[in-house]
Structure formats: C-alpha cells, structure tokens
Amino acid sequence: MSQPATLRGIRDEVSSGARAAVDVCREALSRLEALDAGLHAFNTVTAERALARAAEIDRDRAAWRDAPLAGVPVALKDNLCVRGVRTTASSRILDSFVPPYDATVVARLEAAGAVVIGKTNCDEFAMGSSTENSAFGPSRNPWARDRTPGGSSGGSAVAVAAGITPLAIGSDTGGSIRQPAALCGIVGLKPTYGRVSRYGLLAFASSLDQIGPLTRTVHDAALTLSVLAGPDPADATSAPEPVGDYVAALTGELGGARIGVPSRMLDHGVDAEVARAFKSALDTLSSRGAVLVDVDLPHAKYATPVYYLVATAEASSNLARYDGVRYGYRAGPGEDGPAKAAQGAANAEHGPAKAGHYVRDVRAEDDLRTMYSRTRERGFGAEVKRRIMLGTYVLSAGYYDAYYLKAQQVRTLILRDYDRAFERVDVVAMPTSPTAAFKIGERVTDPLQMYLGDVFTVSANLAGLPALSLPCGFTTDGLPIGLQLTGRQFDEATVLRIADGYERETGWWKEQPAI
Ligand code: GLN
Numbered sequence: 305m306s307q308p309a310t311l312r313g314i315r316d317e318v319s320s321g322a323r324a325a326v327d328v329c330r331e332a333l334s335r336l337e338a339l340d341a342g343l344h345a346f347n348t349v350t351a352e353r354a355l356a357r358a359a360e361i362d363r364d365r366a367a368w369r370d371a372p373l374a375g376v377p378v379a380l381k382d383n384l385c386v387r388g389v390r391t392t393a394s395s396r397i398l399d400s401f402v403p404p405y406d407a408t409v410v411a412r413l414e415a416a417g418a419v420v421i422g423k424t425n426c427d428e429f430a431m432g433s434s435t436e437n438s439a440f441g442p443s444r445n446p447w448a449r450d451r452t453p454g455g456s457s458g459g460s461a462v463a464v465a466a467g468i469t470p471l472a473i474g475s476d477t478g479g480s481i482r483q484p485a486a487l488c489g490i491v492g493l494k495p496t497y498g499r500v501s502r503y504g505l506l507a508f509a510s511s512l513d514q515i516g517p518l519t520r521t522v523h524d525a526a527l528t529l530s531v532l533a534g535p536d537p538a539d540a541t542s543a544p545e546p547v548g549d550y551v552a553a554l555t556g557e558l559g560g561a562r563i564g565v566p567s568r569m570l571d572h573g574v575d576a577e578v579a580r581a582f583k584s585a586l587d588t589l590s591s592r593g594a595v596l597v598d599v600d601l602p603h604a605k606y607a608t609p610v611y612y613l614v615a616t617a618e619a620s621s622n623l624a625r626y627d628g629v630r631y632g633y634r635a636g637p638g639e640d641g642p643a644k645a646a647q648g649a650a651n652a653e654h655g656p657a658k659a660g661h662y663v664r665d666v667r668a669e670d671d672l673r674t675m676y677s678r679t680r681e682r683g684f685g686a687e688v689k690r691r692i693m694l695g696t697y698v699l700s701a702g703y704y705d706a707y708y709l710k711a712q713q714v715r716t717l718i719l720r721d722y723d724r725a726f727e728r729v730d731v732v733a734m735p736t737s738p739t740a741a742f743k744i745g746e747r748v749t750d751p752l753q754m755y756l757g758d759v760f761t762v763s764a765n766l767a768g769l770p771a772l773s774l775p776c777g778f779t780t781d782g783l784p785i786g787l788q789l790t791g792r793q794f795d796e797a798t799v800l801r802i803a804d805g806y807e808r809e810t811g812w813w814k815e816q817p818a819i
Contacts, residue, residue, distance in 0.1 A: 305356075305435070305746070307814070307816065308467025308520075309374075309470055309520075309525065309647065310372070310375050310409070310468070310470050310518055310520050310521055310523075310759075311470040311471050311521075311528070312521070312523055312527065313458065313470075313529065314375060314376050314470055315372065315373060315374050315375065315376055315417075316327055316373075317589055318361070318374045318417075319368065319369050319370070319374045320370065320739040321365060321373075321436065323375055323376075324358075324362050324522070324710050325359075325362050325375030325419065326355060326358040326362055326417075327355050327379060328358070328375050328376075328377060329355055329357075329358035329375070329419050329421065329660030330355070330561040330651075331365055331422050332354075332360040332377035332468055332469055332630070333349070333351050333354065333702065333775035335467060335468050336349060336421065336422065336463075336477070338507075339385070339446075339466050339468065339815045341735075342444065342449060343444050343446060343449070343460035343462050343466055344440075344441060344442065344443045344444060344459070344763060345379070345392060345424055345443050345444060345459040345460075345463045345466065345468065346379070346422045346423065346424055346425065346459060347382045347422075347423050347424065347427060347438075347440055347459070347781040348382065348389065348390050348392075348421070348423040349421065349422040349527075350386075350389055350422050351419060351421070351422075353389070353420070353757040354377070354419050354420060354421045354585040357414070357419045358375060358419050361374060361375055361417060361419070362817040365400055366491050367376075367503070367634040368417050368707050369382045369386060369414050370414045371417030371418070371539070372378075372411060372527055372530065372531055373416040373417045373527075373528070373531060373641035374416075374417035374440070374484070375417060375419060375469055375473075376380065376417065376418045376419065376469075376470060377421045377468075377469040377470070377471070377473045378413055378418045378419065378420055378421070378469055378472065378473065379420075379421060379423075379426065379459070379460055379464075379468065379469045379471075379472040379473070380410065380420055380422070380423055380460075380472070381423070381424050381430075381457050381459070381460050381472070381473055381475055381769065382394055382423040382424055382425065382426055382459070382543075383426060383429065383430055383475060383476070383505060383507070383508075384407045384423075384473060384503040384504060384505055384506075384507040385403035385405060385406060385407045385410070385422060385505075386403065386406055386410050386423070386489070386497050386567055387403060387404060387405050387406045388402060388404075389402065389403075389404075389420075389423065390402055390423070390442075391403050391423065391506070392428045392439075392506070393426070393428060393430070393506045394425055394427065394428045394437070394438035394440055394549050394685065395428045395439055395440055395513055395620035395626075395632075395683065395685070396431075396439045396633060396682065396683050396684070396685070396686070397626045397631075397632050397633050397680070397683030397684055398506075398626070398631060398632040398633070399439070399633055399797075400436065400632060400633065401632040402505070403601070404758070405504065406504060407501075407502075407503060407505055408501035408502075408503040408504055408536045408538060408539065409473060409500060409501065409502020409504070409505075409515050409532050409748055411534055412531055413473070413531060413532070416531045416714075417472070419511050419614065420637070421596065424443075424457070424459030424460045424463055424472060425438050425440060425442075425443045425456075425459030425461055425475075425686070425800055426455065426456045426457055426458060426460070426480075427455045427456035427458070427480075427687055427715075428684070428685045428687065429455075429506065429508055429619070429623065430456040430475055430477055430480055430506075430508045430513075431456065431508065431619065431688055431691055432455045432456050432766075433454060433455050433456065433479070433480075433483060433747075433757050433758060434452035434453075434454060434455045434456070434458065434486075434608050434685055434744075434747065434748065434754065435452060435453060435455040435456065435458030436455070436458060436744065436748045437455070437456075437685055437686075437687045437688070437748075442458075442665055442672060442744055443459045443462050445462070445465075445488060445741045446462055446465045446466040446488065446745070446817040446819050447465070447488065447489065447741065447782060447783055447784060447817045448741060448781070448782070448783060449515045450743055450744060451487075451741040451742060451743050451744060451783070452487070452741060452742060452744050453484050453487055453488050453741065454483045454484035454485075454486065454487035454488065454493070454737070454741065455480060455483070455484055455519065456474075456475075456480040456484075457472070457474025457475065457476070457480045457484050457492075457763075458484045458567070459472075460472035460473065460484070460518050461472040461474070461479075461484035461485055461487070461488040461490060461492070461518055462488060463724070464488070464489050464490050464518050464519060464520060464683075465488035465489055465817060467670050467816070469515060470519065470520060470524060470731040471518070471519055471524065471528060472517070472518045472519075472595070472767070473515060473516070473517060473518070473532075474492065474515070474516060474517075474518050475505055475508070475509045475513055475514050475515050475516075476494035476514050476515075476516060476757050476761075477494075477509050477512045477514075477615060477763065477765060478512065478611050478615060478760050478761060478762040478765050479494075479736075479760075479762060479765075480612075481493065481494050481516050481517075481518060481763025481769065481773075482736050482761050482771060482772070482773035482786070482788060483496055483737050483757075483758070483773070483786075485518050485735060485736070485773045485776075485786060486735075486736035486737050486773045486784065486785065486786020486788070487737065487740065487741040487783075487784065487786070487811070488741075488784060489519065489559050489599045489775045489778075489784030489813075489815060489817070490518055490519065490605065490775065490777070490813070491517075491518055491519050491520065491522055491524070491525050491528060491772065491773065491774045491803070491813070492518045492519060492525075492772065492773045492806075493514065493516045493517055493525045493771075493773075493796070493799075493800075494514050494516050494764060494770065494771050494772070495515075495516050495532075495533065495770050495796055496514075496543070496545075496768060496769060496770045496793050496795075497511075497512075497514055497541075497543075497754075497765075497768030497769075497793075498541055498542055498543035498545075498768070499533050499542075499543060499545070499794065500515045500516065500529075500532045500533055500542070501515075501532075501534075501535075501536030501538065501541075501542040502514070502539050502541065502626075503516060503536055503538040503539040503541070507622040508615070508618070508619055508620065508622065509614065509615040509616075509618035509622070509764075510541070510614060510618055512611075512614065512618070512630045512765040513619060513764070513773070514765070515532065516529070516532070517529065517532070520813050521801055521807065522554065522772075522774060522803045522807050522812055523554060523804065524552065524774075524811065525772065525784055525800065526550035526551050526553065526554055526800045526804070527550070527551050527601050529550050529796060529800075530547065530548075530551065530777075531551050533547040533796075534547045534683070535652075539542075539739060542709075543666060543794070545794045547589050547694060548796070550752050550796060550797055550800055553797035553798075553800055554800060554801055554804040555801060556804065556805050556808050557591060557803075557805060558592040558594045558802065558805040558806070558809075559592070559593030559594075560593060560594075560595065561593075561594040561595070561730075561731070561798075561801075561802050561805070562594070562595050562597055562728065562729040562730045562731075563586070563589055563594050563595065563597065563729060563731055563733050563802070564592075564597050564599035564728065564729035564731065564733065564790075565586060565596055565597070565598055565599065565730040565732075565733055566596075566598075566599050566600065566604065566732060566734065567598055567756075568600060568605050569601060569605070569737070569760075570582070570734070573655060573738050573756070573759070574735060574738045574740055575739045575740065576673045577592050577740070577779040577780065577785070578737070578738060578740065578785055579735070580777075580780075580801075581734075581735075581776050581777035582672065582731070582734075582735045582776065582785075582787065583776075583778065583786040584776075585733075585776040585777070585787045585806065585810075586733065588809055589724045589733075589806060590801075590807075590808060591804065592809055593629075594802070595639070597728055597729050599725040599728065599729060599732060601683065601718070601722065601725065601732075601763070602715040602721060602797065603714060603718045603721050604718065604721065604763055606714050606717075606718070607718055607759065607762045607763040607766060608755060608756060608758055608759050608762055609711070609764060609785055610711045610714045610718065610762075611696050611758065611762035611763075611765070611766060612755055612764070613707050613708060613710075613711035614708075614711050614712065614715065614752060615691075615695075616691045616692075616694040616695035617695045617698050617708050617711075618691075618695070619688075619691050619692065619695050620692045620695030620696045620699065621623070621695070621699075621755075623684075623688065623692055624678065624717075626679075626683065626684075626689050627679065627680070628675055628676055628678075628680075628683075629676075629681030629699065630816070631718065633679060633682075633683045634679050634688060635675070635678040635682045635683065636670075637670055637678075646722075649756050650749045652679050672758055676795050678764075687751070690751065695790075696764075697779055697794055698711075715766050715767075715798060716764050718763055718767055719766070719767040720788075722763070722767045722769060726792045730791070730792075730795075730798050730802070731788045731789045731790060731791050731798060731799055732761045732789070733784070733787065733788065733789055733790075733803055734788045734790070735760055735786065735787065735788065736760060736761065736786035736788040737757060737761070737786060738756075738757060739757065740779045740781075740784065740785055741783050741784075742757075746782060760788060761788070763790075764790050768793060768795060768806055769791060770785050770790070770792075770793070770794070770795065770796045770799055771787040771788055771789065771790040771791070771799070772788070772789050772799050772800065772803050772806060773787065773788050773813070774786065774787055774789075774803050774806065774812075774813070775787075775812035775813055776810070776812060777812065778807075778815070784812075784815075786805070789802055789803055
C-alpha cells in the first residue's frame, strides 16, 4: 500500500485548500469499510455525522485555516462519550448506552477541526492487554492477523497502524495506550496524570486513568497533546499546570540528553529480540550524543502486583454504578442477555436505545436486588467480574490493611524511586512490552500471564508520570517492537523531544504492514 498520510500531512492539505475535508473523510471511511471486516478496529462507525462535519469545514474554510487539526479524521476509543453516539466500553452492559454529552477531549478535538469517524474496540471497560475482553470480539493486529494488537486501546492502535485514521485517542490506566502502540508499530503517549481532562471518560481506576493520542509520528502526538491538554472546570483532577508548545519542543537535539537505564529490571523475562532492539536503540541514542546513565528502581519489581491491587479496588467502586437502573442494559426475568442485540448493533450508525435493553420497569415479580445481580451477571464479562471481586476483596474489612493499604505504601516507594532517578536523568528508557504481539487466544485463559506483560508500563501510572512508546525495530518475524521513554511530571516536552530525535535518526515509523 502507498504510505498513508500523517496527521500533519492531512491538516496541511486541508488548511491550504489542496484537498477538501470531505474527500479526506470519504477516503478514511472507504479504507475502514475495506479493512474492518478483517481487523475489527471499530465498534461503531459515525459516517453520516463525520461527512456532515467535514462538509461544515469545507463550507467555511477560512475559519478553519489555522485550526491545528483541520479535517483530520480521528477514531475514539469506545469508552469516550460522544453526545448522541452509542458508547459501549465494549461491554454488554452498555451495549445501547447513548450519552447525552461530549467528553471534554471530544469537544476539544472537534473545536480544533478533527472529524470523528467512529468508536474503536477495546477490552471491556479498558480491562485487559489484548482487546480479547471485548464483548464484541477481538481486534486483529494488521502486522499479523492471528495476533492481538495489544490492549486495551487495541482498536485505536489498529485504526492508525492500518492507515484508516492518522490519529486515534485511547485511555491508559496501566499501559493501554503505550502497549498497543508498541505492538502495532506506532506512537502512543500517556500524558502526566491530570494533564488531560477525563470528563466523559468511562472511569476504570480514577487515580491512574489518563487520556492520550495514538499517531504515526512523534510530531503528531505532540500536536495532539497541545490540543487536548489543560485544565477543565468539569474535571477537578485536571491540573492547572501551564501547557507547553509541544511542537516547538521538537528540536531534533539529542546532545547531552541524560537517559536513565534501569538495567537490573531488564535482566529477566524480556524476550531476546526485544532486548536486542532495546539495546540497539540505546546505542543509537548515545551515538547522537545522549548520555546513558544506569539507574536503580528497586521497587519497580512490585509495580505489577501493586497496580493490580489499586486498579481493581478502584474499579470495583467505579463499576458499582452499572446496576441496570441508571445506564444501558437491564436484564429482565428469563432474558438471555443482550449479546445478540450487541452484535447486531456493532458497526451500525448510532441509534435510539433498543426497547427492552435500555429502559425497563422493574417487574412486580422481581425485587430490586435480583434485578441488580441478574443485570450484572449477564452484562459484565468474565475479566470485569474477576476484577470487581478482587477489588472488593482487597478493600474489605480485615484485608484492607494487608492488601490495599500496603499497596498504597509501596506505590509511594515506586514514586520515590523515580524522583531519585530524575535527579540524575531527563527520561528513563525501557522496552514498552517484554514481548512483541502475542497470538489471539494464547494468554486470555491465563490472567496472571496476561498481567505480567504489563511489567514495564504500570509504574508510570502508579507514579503519575508521562510516558511514550515509539517504534524501535522488528522481530525476525516482522513484528514491531516499542521503546518506552518516561519523563518527569508535566515534562512531556522533554519526552517528546528525545523521542522525536530518535525517530528522525531511525525512521522506523515509515514501515507499513502489508495490507
Ligand atoms: N493491561 C492493564 C490492565 O489490564 C492496563 C489497562 C489499561 O491501561 N486500561 O489493567
């Protein structure tokens, strides 16, 4: 296939008038239509809405000339609310939920000229690392269709890697932007905790969740962050910190950059080809004048268990709201569940809630508790139930101190390790994932094995730090490998500058899957 355009390429063409936004939008939709049956990146396609938006931009081109994302097609993870568009979090329990408001990131993207073409598949409520926990079936990796694209923002990564959109938005609680970016050969950025408003994101773990971009280049991630970042009165956890000019930060300069390498952490469990690509990325950085510094993150080995205690505890609380009363699906007596309805609705334009699944009166023969538990039993998938049970357990009287409180204490130690490292270095480098893309079905029956794959991504969320994954090579089987750079709080600019310097030197992003 010919090189799909970057975000910058499309924006420049639309704002200069070389191309109509409607043509760009049609092309994205037709590529989606041609590829999505095989890849399943999308849960919902918003074709009509997108074409109407693009036509508005074309009608008033002068007003949009300086818009940073003029005419750029964007795919949104299906846990981000768009007013009037079905938003499922890939869960049966929300299979017919149509939010009455836009997430702040959606409003900001559209105000910047972006055109939303659809909602992408993900692990149910963003819980997973492979997109296999979706109630609508897994997404497939465009580099090898028998493999997962990673997760949980797998559909977003596939949309970009397959050249359907130059930009997708994901959420990252423990790696869900960075790991699928790595496994699909693209760039994924998790900003600092608080950098981007989460108003309108269906919450998974509130002390960890962040929203961020998936793109083909570091430049495009920097530009998107400039659009998304900044405080929001609708999200009290959004930070007042000033937003930098992230594109201006991309000087290409690597000389003197101090890069921390936690080499002790990398001794075990990293696939040999990933280790080789990582080492060669470090060699490239140092040949361009970066200084490699060995750092110790002594508590990082506890990051995965700490994450799975904190994240499940918060999830059990956040998911209590899905009770059959306030949102989405409600199970009536003797009903089989919404699975069929969900399949029929997948890939359909948004529409009104289905009778019998959205609003239903509690039957006289049914008491409230029975209705709650039947709804949750049928509406949630196995992994979500596992997490709710784990989270409820670690918060329960008698176990709280031993598990949840202890995890919070170790979380502080992990944060301090990073603070100490950042006294000596500008960023910390690690592989994003210990392996390249794994086969569909290979880990899904073994949750512990799936969780262990998150070893390099979860600590940035626990410490609230910005972290980015970008391509750094391929396995001999042609599967992409990701390099992760983690920075100081609110210092996305340095992370982006070093990543961009590396990208300019290597050009891995130009490689395309054969589709
Ligand atoms: N893979 C991790 C999990 O399953 C992270 C998910 C995420 O970042 N949303 O919880």
